[in-house]
Amino acid sequence: MMDGPAVDLRAVGKTYPGVELSLRGTKLETLGPALWVKNAIRAARLTIEAAPPVTALADVSLTVAPGEVLGVLGPNGSGKTTLIKILAGLIRPSAGSGSVVGYPLGSSDAIRRRVSYVSTTGWMGLEWALSARDNLRFFAELSGMSPALARTRTDEVLGALDLTDDAYKLTSELSNGMRQRLIMARALLWRTPLVLLDEPFVGLDPGHRQALSDYIRRELPARGQTVVISDHQAEVVESVADRVLILDKGRVRALGTVAHIMQSLSGLIVLEVVTELSDTPVLSPPPLVRRVERRMRPGPLGLMHWRLTVEQGPSTFSAVLTWLSSAGGRIVEVEERRPGLQDVMADSTVLAAEGA
Amino acid sequence: MTTPASRRVARAVWRQTAALGAFTLREYRIWQSYRVNQIMWLTNIFVTTLLFFLMGRMLTAADAHLMGAAYGTNYMSFVVVGIAVNTFLFTNLADPYTRIQRSYFNGTMDLFLLSPMSIFMPLVGLMTKSLLDDYPRLFIVGAFGMLLFGAQFRFQFSLAALGFTILLLAAAFGIGAISASSFYLLNIKRGTEPVRFIVQQLLATLLAGTYYPITVLPRPLQWVACFIPHTYAFDALRRLLDPGANMGLPVLPVQRIVPWSPLTVDAVALGLMTAILLPLGFLLYGRGIEKARREGTLTRWQ
Numbered sequence: 001m002m003d004g005p006a007v008d009l010r011a012v013g014k015t016y017p018g019v020e021l022s023l024r025g026t027k028l029e030t031l032g033p034a035l036w037v038k039n040a041i042r043a044a045r046l047t048i049e050a051a052p053p054v055t056a057l058a059d060v061s062l063t064v065a066p067g068e069v070l071g072v073l074g075p076n077g078s079g080k081t082t083l084i085k086i087l088a089g090l091i092r093p094s095a096g097s098g099s100v101v102g103y104p105l106g107s108s109d110a111i112r113r114r115v116s117y118v119s120t121t122g123w124m125g126l127e128w129a130l131s132a133r134d135n136l137r138f139f140a141e142l143s144g145m146s147p148a149l150a151r152t153r154t155d156e157v158l159g160a161l162d163l164t165d166d167a168y169k170l171t172s173e174l175s176n177g178m179r180q181r182l183i184m185a186r187a188l189l190w191r192t193p194l195v196l197l198d199e200p201f202v203g204l205d206p207g208h209r210q211a212l213s214d215y216i217r218r219e220l221p222a223r224g225q226t227v228v229i230s231d232h233q234a235e236v237v238e239s240v241a242d243r244v245l246i247l248d249k250g251r252v253r254a255l256g257t258v259a260h261i262m263q264s265l266s267g268l269i270v271l272e273v274v275t276e277l278s279d280t281p282v283l284s285p286p287p288l289v290r291r292v293e294r295r296m297r298p299g300p301l302g303l304m305h306w307r308l309t310v311e312q313g314p315s316t317f318s319a320v321l322t323w324l325s326s327a328g329g330r331i332v333e334v335e336e337r338r339p340g341l342q343d344v345m346a347d348s349t350v351l352a353a354e355g356a
Numbered sequence: 357m358t359t360p361a362s363r364r365v366a367r368a369v370w371r372q373t374a375a376l377g378a379f380t381l382r383e384y385r386i387w388q389s390y391r392v393n394q395i396m397w398l399t400n401i402f403v404t405t406l407l408f409f410l411m412g413r414m415l416t417a418a419d420a421h422l423m424g425a426a427y428g429t430n431y432m433s434f435v436v437v438g439i440a441v442n443t444f445l446f447t448n449l450a451d452p453y454t455r456i457q458r459s460y461f462n463g464t465m466d467l468f469l470l471s472p473m474s475i476f477m478p479l480v481g482l483m484t485k486s487l488l489d490d491y492p493r494l495f496i497v498g499a500f501g502m503l504l505f506g507a508q509f510r511f512q513f514s515l516a517a518l519g520f521t522i523l524l525l526a527a528a529f530g531i532g533a534i535s536a537s538s539f540y541l542l543n544i545k546r547g548t549e550p551v552r553f554i555v556q557q558l559l560a561t562l563l564a565g566t567y568y569p570i571t572v573l574p575r576p577l578q579w580v581a582c583f584i585p586h587t588y589a590f591d592a593l594r595r596l597l598d599p600g601a602n603m604g605l606p607v608l609p610v611q612r613i614v615p616w617s618p619l620t621v622d623a624v625a626l627g628l629m630t631a632i633l634l635p636l637g638f639l640l641y642g643r644g645i646e647k648a649r650r651e652g653t654l655t656r657w658q
């Protein structure tokens with residue numbers, strides 16, 4: 001067992017080479033020679049059509065203690081998958097350093113036998129011609145697990161993910177949600193020190209989502225397994241994680257316990273306001289309004305939906321009303337609520353004043 | 357107490373063996389799971405055989421003289437060896453790329469790369485399908501051919517023939533591994549892979565001599581043919597298996613200038629190709645994986 005942190009990243013960044021725009025007449029590429037020419041041109045760095053490099057992750061520093069569940073929250077494209085693949089050793093970072101399960105990033109041989117990884121995006125790496133059970137057995141045997149242990153673990157994880165009744169069905173006969181539980185089950189076979197789960201809840205029904213989340217919380221930390229789990233939905237991450245890392249365009253926007261992040265939101269409220277549409281230009285909002293999000297509400301009436309994050313105070317409401325009315329449309333509906341992680345994710349600047 | 361080093365080696369060997377076993381078992385289970393498959397499999401082999409032999413019969417009368425003196429008298433046997441060698445080679449040469457590609461796109465590559473097995477194991481393990489499916493097919497083709505269509509082989513040199521078969525499979529797998537490495541090294545994720553295209557589709561189809569001995573080709577092309585393993589495998593196996601074949605008569609240009617027996621030339625050439633191509637294939641494949649790790653193209657992105 002390692003003594004230090006399970007994950008320790010210092011100023012890690014990843015920049016992907018730009019995905020080049022395809023040559024005109026893409027069809028040619030499938031014939032081969034055009035693709036070879038293109039690759040040769042690219043190798044010689046002669047290409048003029050190269051897209052700019054994409055910075056998927058920048059300056060991420062982070063430690064995760066053994067047995068901790070870290071949630072990674074961020075919208076699509078915020079760098080969650082890149083971060084998780086770096087931790088798995090599937091991608092080398094282009095900047096920074098760090099260690100995973102006690103081994104420096106880059107020692108992929110040592111790291112890969114100590115991590116489990118689940119990716120639910122795209123194909124799931126299942127053998128469609130095999131039953132759920134045979135799939136698990138195949139992957140257990142691949143890692144050199146003894147047949148007896150493979151059998152025990154297979155039964156156990158099938159049970160844990162409510163798949164016992166479907167164990168002998170072919171993968172092609174399972175529903176999508178079942179397949180997703182099957183790949184979760186596969187990741188739980190090994191009991192590696194670090195478990196990496198990339199959006200494992202996407203597409204699960206609420207019952208199974210809850211059950212899976214409970215199972216992760218209850219079993220994994222108790223065995224000393226560290227979990228890094230990503231999602232783009234705040235409530236999912238909130239319910240499972242000890243601490244949350246919020247990513248925004250590859251940068252860390254917040255890192256801490258849910259309570260800690262919520263605390264930095266204290267003194268703020270979110271107003272959901274519906275107004276009539278009007279052509280009058282909107283004046284700039286009063287200073288106590290931290291953030292404005294506005295979109296047309298679909299429907300025949302032509303209404304505007306405002307989501308305002310505002311500082312709470314005695315004059316807040318009247319100031320907001322005055323400002324909104326100056327735009328000409330009448331106010332139809334007002335609702336207030338406490339801000340949550342979802343609001344931080346949508347716009348991290350709401351935290352700016354607290355220096356988070 | 358065992359020294360930790362030797363125990364580590366033993367564990368590593370056990371792990372790789374277990375992984376190879378798992379691959380084989382998986383292929384068997386998949387093969388077995390398609391019940392219809394097995395009937396289709398036999399039907400398919402029967403039809404293939406029939407096709408070879410009808411073709412052979414048609415050509416026998418007209419073109420038998422083209423075979424020359426070295427490869428015996430039965431054109432059917434000549435063609436069967438040609439097609440068998442081609443199929444063997446095709447499997448080992450062209451399949452690695454396809455299998456690596458498939459496991460990349462269906463997401464199993466991620467898992468292979470994260471399991472304790474060596475990064476090379478998927479390359480080798482995915483080929484166990486050939487042991488179950490492709491190689492046995494050839495023996496059945498041979499059996500059908502002999503039983504039903506009058507092909508003839510002699511078996512007193514079976515052991516030598518087996519030796520050559522193993523050499524040719526190894527050399528072809530070397531090229532296969534090089535071809536698979538371009539999946540990562542050259543980032544050719546779809547479309548035509550150049551190594552495979554050049555060796556199999558271009559050189560082998562034109563020059564290797566599946567249906568005719570290469571002596572019908574212009575001399576310069578005969579020399580080009582000496583750069584692919586097919587040529588030597590055809591030569592050796594025809595001499596060993598075809599009735600009435602001659603062991604001493606040189607046919608390939610190399611055999612004419614080197615003072616060894618033709619079979620020695622074949623063995624040395626195939627051995628050299630294996631010794632160079634196999635390590636090169638693994639080296640390039642490993643390089644490719646490292647490059648892909650750096651660039652972020654190792655596993656599927658979208």
Ligand SMILES: Nc1ncnc2c1ncn2[C@@H]1O[C@H](COP(=O)(O)OP(=O)(O)O)[C@@H](O)[C@H]1O
Nearest residue numbers: 016054056075076077078079080081082652657
């Ligand atoms: N292999 C790649 N090549 C080029 N760009 C990539 C690659 N993988 C991811 N990206 C880009 O990096 C950014 C972060 O992607 P990702 O880590 O997948 O985010 P998330 O998982 O949060 O949706 C995105 O802009 C994405 O388009």
Ligand SMILES: [Mg+2]
Nearest residue numbers: 080081121198
């Ligand atoms: Mg993602």
